[in-house]
């Protein structure tokens with residue numbers, strides 16, 4: 001038996017029937033999902049729960065993605081696997097959350113009798129309350145209401161010294177409706193978080209030791225403050241339909257966030273890379289010299305069928321403006337191959353665009369038909385074998401570009417925000433450069449550098465990362481600070497080089 005649960009106005013975490021649970025949360029998909037998973041874990045911990053392996057858990061949460069069909073297949077195999085555990089332990093609660101939950105709703109309950117709760121991305125705050133209902137005997141149900149009237153934005157608690165980097169949500173949903181994309185249906189229309197709330201969270205994170213914040217949103221740079229608190233940013237053209245208040249938000253963060261070293265954002269839409277945002281890149285030292293700017297295709301014909309709302313030339317013009325404003329800025333992108341009707345010539349235009357921009361990172365995907373999307377109505381599907389061959393050619397084009405870029409950095413200095421010890425070699429530290437390259441810093445064992453910005457010299461380029469050494473000045477400064485600091489403090493407030 002299944003039922004769809006009606007919206008309740010309360011999302012309070014105070015509920016009756018709360019129980020201490022061991023839980024396991026598995027995440028598929030993008031950073032927004034990782035952020036949502038972390039928030040679910042916190043809610044469960046706050047209710048007295050503790051993390052466990054799936055074999056010992058009382059609650060298993062699968063936080064799903066539905067952006068491509070492959071992600072959907074993954075869910076099917078995961079639920080099958082967990083079904084075995086549920087047959088052995090009928091008390092086990094299985095929750096499916098995320099975009100698949102929103103997309104499929106009650107259909108998931110009908111298809112998979114092992115699922116107890118289908119939870120939409122906007123209903124995460126209700127998780128403890130809903131689990132309590134299940135423990136009290138409620139039959140399987142669905143809770144997938146968009147919070148259109150009073151949007152909620154989940155935030156991380158501030159645990160001092162816990163990490164040097166953090167994600168902060170500034171908006172959710174998407175109004176673009178690119179013809180291939182399911183996100184507008186699974187995450188709903190755009191809703192923005194008030195800027196004072198964003199600033200308050202960032203100030204708290206910075207005070208707790210966070211040094212790099214990544215602003216999150218599906219089209220993060222379409223931001224508009226729902227309270228109208230932001231002044232117009234310099235360079236802002238009020239007549240430009242692509243203009244937003246994102247540059248003003250970046251400026252407000254840069255002015256107020258003491259202690260922050262870097263401010264990233266993901267993912268912007270090219271049409272909102274307006275002159276005011278480019279001016280912010282030129283003027284704000286906090287913004288790194290890297291932008292992930294999804295383009296999807298290099299062919300105008302395909303871009304039009306994708307409803308991307310920009311041409312190849314417009315994309316290149318905006319990138320050229322960014323390059324002029326911020327010399328050395330690097331770009332990465334997303335590409336879809338085999339979109340319906342993509343000809344060999346269209347695909348060659350995409351390869352040519354990749355070469356022309358010199359992307360240092362390309363996330364390429366085979367087009368996948370998604371429910372509800374307008375592209376389902378397009379003819380001329382591209383054969384799977386052609387998609388696979390095109391994907392290979394994308395990799396063959398982008399890997400040398402990435403290699404050339406990394407090799408060009410050998411012998412140069414850069415600033416690395418240290419995140420912690422390297423996984424493969426604990427005597428090395430790992431962090432990211434101002435351009436977002438992964439940098440391993442050699443011979444840094446024993447130095448208290450987590451959360452610090454250090455200057456390094458690049459000594460070797462690997463396939464996807466760099467090896468570097470601290471400059472003499474950085475090493476001296478790091479040694480001096482390490483010996484003068486209490487050892488238990490892992491996130492010092494002073495940067496070695498800034």
Ligand code: SAH
Pocket residue numbers: 030067068180181182183217218219266267268294296334335336365366367368369370
């Ligand atoms: N704006 C979002 C994009 C979400 S989808 C963000 O913040 O990341 C991420 C990427 O998946 C898209 O840029 C696109 O390249 C790819 N993608 C989306 N729908 C797809 C589909 N139907 N088939 C193949 N790839 C797709």
Ligand code: F3S
Pocket residue numbers: 174175176177178181182183184218219269
């Ligand atoms: Fe998807 Fe296009 Fe929005 S890729 S998330 S519909 S900008």
